[in-house]
Amino acid sequence: MENEATGKLSPWLKPITYLGRNWLTLAGAVLTTSSAITLVGFWFREAMQTKPLNPYTGMVLYLMLPGVFVVGLLLIPAGLLWDRHQLKKKGIHPDLVPQPDFKSPLFLRAVGLIGLATLVNVAILGAASVQGVEYLDSAQFCGQTCHTVMNPEHTAYLESPHSRVSCVECHIGPGASWFVQSKLSGVRQVFAVALNTYSRPIPSPVEQLRPARETCEQCHWPQKFHGDKFVVKQKYSEDEANTLLTTVLVMKVGGRSGGEFKGIHGRHLDLAAPISYISTDGRRQVIPRVFLSDGKGGKVEYVAETKAPATKADTKPAEGAKKEELRTMDCVDCHNRPTHKFWLPERAVDSAMTSGLISPKIPFVKKKAVEALKAAKGPQAQAAAQIAAALTDYYQKTYPDLVQKEKPLLDAAVKETQAIYARNVDDHMRITWGTHPENIGHEDFPGCFRCHDDNHKSSTGKVITQDCDKCHTILATEEANPKILKDLGIGG
Ligand code: HEC
Ligand code: HEC
Ligand code: HEC
Ligand code: HEC
Ligand code: HEC
Structure with a gap:
């Protein structure tokens, strides 16, 4: 019985015994088979569960195992050739090699075995490459594998309206050249991380993988930009009662309407009359010259008359920055932080207070939380301890009753203040308050006023306007109880 089975099998196994004659081929076969089994096993496991893999398991599974598989495959013929070469050298004619004789069983x-193995290999390799590329494109790979490096961007991203858009949908444009560029850049980055040669912070604007107009327009259609946007901004004062002040604006976002380009989007997105500019600081914050094309080859040039006014933003040239850069404006020149928004302490505390995470009932909490945030330094754990100490000390000394009666409120405020620090400051990556300026607006950073400062003049004396009404209608400015909101039936 047993003999019969071996007898039947052995002619089939003969080629395999031949293939296994040398250690190189054998090693190749072992590598290929074991990595293939592991890969397929993992695919089954992954299909069963929805929890994402640990990023390092992902690296091994999607990038290294397929590599081992391919190396194994290459070793098999390499071993055969080497074996043949050795036999020939010894003067032995390798007659074990089946001659190409279609009559020989x-x-x-x-041929049958090799054909079958090739089919299986192509299938495995195909699936592995698809998965590998998908993995390289995942937010997890981008944001977590290079864990420490992109952690600030990944954290900010998770809180943004784009948290369901993958990194590559923005950072890699459509088309093959972008694809190749991005993979090269990715490989370079992996090396930079491994060798610890990356820059801290990662420079912004991004040079290689910068989102472009076409990227955003996959989802936000310029034809649809029209109309106004009602914006309500809430701010807490630094007094004992944390008085709430409200600003109400109607933003003239505009766009194309009735074949005409109007408002903020319209004026800046009209491809027939593009706006370009020269910046000199490597961060596009200092803009001495602006060009407005008339679409017929002509151009109006606006030149800044006096030096740009001093701002809160740090506008010293970025490390290794190009001296001068000419750029045509697109979405990202205004929307440079649609996803990785880093807040200033005041804004972050306002937002936490609006949502109730820091209770406005705690006296002076706006002032004290902002002070604690600005004073905190160093890695997260250290800063968290400083913040807790600062706030607890203050309230224990000044409002001992409150500490007794409202302990949960205070604890929550401390916890949220610590979280604000963790989201916006990264000691290792040298990101602190204001490192990455936001270009929408003009309150916290130069933003629109980089050009709209009534100071950029053309040869005919025209200026880039700072007229408040061109961009928005201001319905209320820092009012305690704006009448307009009552009239509209919004808010208290
Ligand atoms: C909605 C589009 C969008 C998505 C999604 C997105 N980014 Fe960005 N990212 C941007 C823009 C815009 C910039 C700023 C570009 C500029 O000014 O040149 C940027 C800048 C960066 C920078 C440069 C440093 C900085 O803070 O400016 C890094 C690093 C980065 N992104 C990583 C990521 C990672 C990792 C993910 C996924 C977790 C991701 N991005 C997802 C749009 C996006
Ligand atoms: C894959 C689709 C996708 C891409 C690509 C994309 N976005 Fe978005 N964007 C969205 C979605 C979805 C929202 C959320 C809409 C909502 O919540 O109402 C959004 C919201 C926004 C908002 C409004 C944010 C707010 O706070 O209300 C802005 C501004 C924006 N995106 C700009 C951009 C810019 C600039 C780019 C290119 C760098 C871009 N988006 C790329 C899908 C995308
Ligand atoms: C000149 C600066 C500028 C440029 C260029 C620009 N935007 Fe805007 N965009 C704004 C401003 C300002 C707002 C209103 C923001 C606010 O108040 O929240 C806005 C609003 C938006 C919104 C939110 C609209 C809403 O109703 O919530 C989206 C989405 C958006 N822009 C996408 C884009 C895209 C995509 C591009 C490029 C094709 C672009 N923007 C180019 C300044 C600009
Ligand atoms: C790089 C320079 C630059 C930046 C930055 C810039 N703009 Fe402009 N903007 C211009 C130029 C140039 C014009 C055209 C001026 C003209 O028509 O004479 C213009 C025109 C406009 C107009 C039309 C004004 C009119 O007279 O009808 C609006 C509205 C506008 N910009 C809004 C914005 C907003 C909002 C921002 C910030 C989010 C911004 N711009 C940022 C250069 C800039
Ligand atoms: C070139 C366009 C432009 C001009 C000119 C302009 N603004 Fe603004 N303003 C904006 C944008 C964009 C925002 C941000 C809206 C947002 O954050 O959603 C803003 C925000 C504001 C805010 C709210 C600030 C906050 O975030 O609390 C106030 C107040 C304001 N502007 C006042 C003015 C006044 C006063 C003038 C005239 C001296 C003026 N603006 C001129 C574009 C402009």
């Missing part, structure tokens, strides 16, 4: 079997 041995040869046919070998």
Whole structure:
């Protein structure tokens, strides 16, 4: 019985015994088979569960195992060639090799086996490459594998309206050249991380993988930009009662309407009359010259008359920055932080207070939380301890009753203040308050006023306007109880 089975099998196995004659081929076969089994096993496991893999398991599974598989495959023929070479050197004619004889059953079997193995290999390799590329494109790979490096961007991203858009949908444009560029850049970055040669902070604007107009327009259609946007901004004062002040604006976002380009989007997105500019600081914050094309080859040039006014933003040239850069404006020149928004302490505390995470009932909490945030330094754990100490000390000394009666409120405020620090400051990556300026607006950073400062003049004396009404209608400015909101039936 047993003998019969071996007898039947052995002619089939003969080619395999031949293939296994040398250690190189054997090693190749072992590598290929074991990595293939592991890969397929993991695919089944992954299909069963929805929890994402640990990023390092992902690296091994999607990038290294397929590599081992391919190396194994290459070793098999390499071993055969080497074996043949050795035999020839010894003067032995390798007659074990089946001659290409279609009548020989041995040869046919070998061809059959190799054909089958090739099919299986192509299938495995195909699936592995698809998965590998998908993995390289995942937010997890971008944001977590290079864990420490992109952690600030990944954290900010998770809180943004784009948290369901993958990194590559913005950072890699459509088309093959972007694809290749991005993979090269990715490989370079992996090396930079491994060798610890990356820059801290990662420079912004991004040079290689910068989102472009086409990227955003996959989802936000310029034809649809029209109309106004009602914006309500809430701010807490630094007094004992944390008085709430409200600003109400109607933003003239505009766009194309009735074939005409109007408002903020319209004026800046009209491809027939593009706006370009020269910046000199490597961060596009200092803009001495602006060009407005008339679409017929002509151009109006606006030149800044006096030096740009001093601002809160740090506008010293970025490390290794190009001296001068000419750029045509697109979405990202205004929307440079649609996803990785880093807040200033005041804004972050306002937002936490609006949502109730820091209770406005705690006296002076706006002032004290902002002070604690600005004073905190160093890695997260250290800063968290400083913040807790600062706030607890203050309230224990000044409002001992409150500490007794409202302990949960205070604890929550401390916790949220610590979280604000963790989201916006990264000691290792040298990101602190204001490192990455936001270009929408003009309150916290130069933003629109980089050009709209009534100071950029053309040869005919025209200026880039700072007229408040061109961009928005201001319905209320820092009012305690704006009448307009009552009239509209919004808010208290
Ligand atoms: C909605 C589009 C969008 C998505 C999604 C997105 N980014 Fe960005 N990212 C941007 C823009 C815009 C910039 C700023 C570009 C500029 O000014 O040149 C940027 C800048 C960066 C920078 C440069 C440093 C900085 O803070 O400016 C890094 C690093 C980065 N992104 C990583 C990521 C990672 C990792 C993910 C996924 C977790 C991601 N991005 C997802 C749009 C996006
Ligand atoms: C894959 C689709 C996708 C891409 C690509 C994309 N976005 Fe978005 N964007 C969205 C979605 C979805 C929202 C959320 C809409 C909502 O919540 O109402 C959004 C919201 C926004 C908002 C409003 C944010 C707010 O706070 O209300 C802005 C501004 C914006 N995106 C700008 C951009 C810019 C600039 C780019 C290119 C760098 C871009 N988006 C790329 C899908 C995308
Ligand atoms: C000149 C600066 C500028 C440029 C260029 C620009 N935007 Fe805007 N965009 C704004 C401003 C200002 C707002 C109103 C923001 C606010 O108040 O929240 C806005 C609003 C938006 C919104 C939110 C609209 C809403 O109703 O919530 C989206 C989405 C958006 N822009 C996408 C884009 C895209 C995509 C591009 C490029 C094709 C672009 N923007 C180019 C300044 C600009
Ligand atoms: C790089 C320079 C630059 C930046 C930055 C810039 N703009 Fe402009 N903007 C211009 C130029 C140039 C014009 C055209 C001026 C003209 O028509 O004479 C213009 C025109 C406009 C107009 C039309 C004004 C009119 O007279 O009808 C609006 C509205 C506007 N910009 C809004 C914005 C907003 C909002 C921002 C910030 C989010 C911004 N711009 C940022 C250069 C800039
Ligand atoms: C070139 C366009 C432009 C001009 C000119 C302009 N603004 Fe603004 N303003 C904006 C944008 C964009 C925002 C941000 C809206 C947002 O954050 O959603 C803003 C925000 C504001 C805010 C709210 C600030 C906050 O975030 O609390 C106030 C107040 C304001 N502007 C007042 C003015 C006044 C006063 C003038 C005239 C001296 C003026 N603006 C001129 C574009 C402009």
